[in-house]
Amino acid sequence: ATIKKTRVTCKCHGVSGSCSLVTCWQQLSSFREIGDYLKDKYDGGTEVKVNRRGRLQVKNPSYAVPTANELVFIDESPDYCIQNTTIGSQGNFNYTAF
Structure with a gap:
């Protein structure tokens, strides 16, 4: 993403x-731009499953096969606003979840 x-x-x-004389160099975008880019990729991730041959397959066949530049996931991300001792999350107690 940074490249x-x-x-x-x-x-x-x-x-x-x-x-x-002209001097040129590559410069990173701002932290915000890189973060926004990664968040968009995360939000657009495709859920996949492992088939019998051990290969990844799109879980919902109505979705397109992701490209090499897209994110995929096997398990849903946990909700850290809710207490979950199996993943070590204490929840957010008195904080508001966004």
Whole structure:
């Protein structure tokens, strides 16, 4: 994700802005942009299951087969707002879950 969200930034060097020499480098996007990108990927993840041959298969056949750049998951993510001792989550007690 970080490589996909890099951009080339350049700076001119020279007398009075003549740009006789240009220096360019790759720069990471902001933490927010990378986080938003990953959140979109997470929200668009496809649920899969392991078939008898040990290969991943889309759980709902009406969904398209995910590409190599999409996220897949086998188990639903736990709800950390609810106490669940098997995963070590104490819940959120008096906090509001979002």
